[in-house]
Amino acid sequence: MIGITILGSTGSIGVSTLDVVGRHPQRFRVVALTANRDAEGLAAQCRRHRPAHAVMADAGAAARLGELLEEMPSRPEVHAGPEALETVAALPEVDYVMAAIVGAAGLLPTLAAARAGKRLMLANKEALVVSGEILMRAVAASGATLLPIDSEHNAVFQCLPADYGRGLGGVGVERILLTASGGPFRDLPVERLAAVTPEQACAHPNWQMGRKISVDSATMMNKGLELIEACWLFGTQPQHIQVVVHPQSVIHSLVQYVDGSVIAQLGNPDMRTPIAHALAWPERMSSGVVPLDLFAVRRLDFEPPGLDRFPCLRLASEAAAVGGTGPAILNAANEVAVAAFLDRRIGFTEIATVVARTLDDLPPEPLRGGGLDELLGVDRRAREVAEQKVSYSV
Numbered sequence: 333m334i335g336i337t338i339l340g341s342t343g344s345i346g347v348s349t350l351d352v353v354g355r356h357p358q359r360f361r362v363v364a365l366t367a368n369r370d371a372e373g374l375a376a377q378c379r380r381h382r383p384a385h386a387v388m389a390d391a392g393a394a395a396r397l398g399e400l401l402e403e404m405p406s407r408p409e410v411h412a413g414p415e416a417l418e419t420v421a422a423l424p425e426v427d428y429v430m431a432a433i434v435g436a437a438g439l440l441p442t443l444a445a446a447r448a449g450k451r452l453m454l455a456n457k458e459a460l461v462v463s464g465e466i467l468m469r470a471v472a473a474s475g476a477t478l479l480p481i482d483s484e485h486n487a488v489f490q491c492l493p494a495d496y497g498r499g500l501g502g503v504g505v506e507r508i509l510l511t512a513s514g515g516p517f518r519d520l521p522v523e524r525l526a527a528v529t530p531e532q533a534c535a536h537p538n539w540q541m542g543r544k545i546s547v548d549s550a551t552m553m554n555k556g557l558e559l560i561e562a563c564w565l566f567g568t569q570p571q572h573i574q575v576v577v578h579p580q581s582v583i584h585s586l587v588q589y590v591d592g593s594v595i596a597q598l599g600n601p602d603m604r605t606p607i608a609h610a611l612a613w614p615e616r617m618s619s620g621v622v623p624l625d626l627f628a629v630r631r632l633d634f635e636p637p638g639l640d641r642f643p644c645l646r647l648a649s650e651a652a653a654v655g656g657t658g659p660a661i662l663n664a665a666n667e668v669a670v671a672a673f674l675d676r677r678i679g680f681t682e683i684a685t686v687v688a689r690t691l692d693d694l695p696p697e698p699l700r701g702g703g704l705d706e707l708l709g710v711d712r713r714a715r716e717v718a719e720q721k722v723s724y725s726v
């Protein structure tokens with residue numbers, strides 16, 4: 333039996349992971365589940381999947397979970413706080429860790445799984461954006477297996493040869509084509525973007541996702557974060573990656589080779605496909621996803637991204653190109669700005685303004701070799717500056 337920890341099990345990716353795992357009870361055993369505040373949701377998951385450990389973000393939520401599980405026979409050990417997340421990501425009886433906490437909050441437990449040499453199934457792209465070098469080094473040092481869950485990166489992984497680790501040039505790759513749906517506002521007149529609501533931003537045309545990534549898809553910051561993510565995962569630079577807007581979300585990404593071949597991965601937009609791929613790799617197993625019907629899809633469209641409409645994509649591309657502290661500042665400012673938009677404290681187009689002004693105040697610098705502490709300091713400082721920018725815009 334393969335032991336699994338799911339970090340962020342009550343979220344969109346967490347729920348899809350439990351759905352796939354539940355289809356293969358003879359193969360997987362859930363060791364630990366974690367959630368931020370949703371004690372009711374985690375209690376229901378504990379009753380169904382019977383983990384040995386359950387973690388809530390704080391003591392109050394953990395106490396509530398403990399009460400909810402009081403009657404459960406052989407109930408899980410309940411823990412609270414960020415250190416407990418790191419502990420359950422590194423337990424000896426855990427083989428695979430699904431990193432599905434949203435935002436930089438997922439960084440430390442994700443890193444703990446990498447350091448402990450687990451199969452790390454990475455959905456938490458922000459962890460890689462903030463600390464790509466540290467995370468990739470930890471994976472290499474411990475012999476952990478890093479498998480991408482983000483649908484685009486999982487697609488690229490499936491389109492690459494097994495030995496791509498020796499360098500994309502060495503295996504004949506010319507460039508990566510990263511597809512993007514363009515989100516709910518792809519065709520909205522630009523002058524109407526300022527007035528869109530959180531509800532409209534979270535109504536993605538093709539994917540059911542958490543609120544933060546839904547807003548990131550609407551601004552296309554998501555694609556910018558994914559550009560940085562792809563550079564780390566596949567050892568390449570932004571100039572070798574082309575973003576392609578593909579509204580149907582059927583092609584999840586493509587790899588173009590020097591001989592003119594282009595290899596794509598297709599499927600219905602359902603995260604259970606990349607999740608099942610990573611759980612079974614190098615084998616395949618069923619995921620519950622409806623098979624793709626090309627006759628129903630009928631046509632596939634492609635267009636270049638409009639950088640005027642999507643300034644966040646341009647800001648992320650610039651941060652990717654300068655590197656250093658740039659991606660960590662970009663990510664922190666974006667997390668603050670998206671939370672402010674979801675709280676209706678700023679408008680949709682102000683998300684990009686807050687990120688741009690934060691980067692103006694904190695110009696990216698080369699990393700000084702201070703490791704994780706340095707990056708956590710950059711993240712903290714960028715959040716403070718971004719909060720100021722939010723309060724100026726109200």
Ligand code: NAD
Nearest residue numbers: 340341342343344345367368433434437455456457541542
């Ligand atoms: P979500 O908001 O639905 O779920 C987030 C999970 O993290 C929840 O279980 C929540 O309780 C937990 N969490 C949030 N803040 C926390 C904190 N401070 N401490 C501990 N736990 C915390 O998000 P999601 O859509 O499932 O996305 C999760 C990650 O996967 C994100 O990084 C996202 O970018 C990435 N991702 C998601 C999708 C998707 O289809 N949803 C696709 C690709 C990548």
Ligand code: MG
Nearest residue numbers: 482483484558
């Ligand atoms: Mg994606």
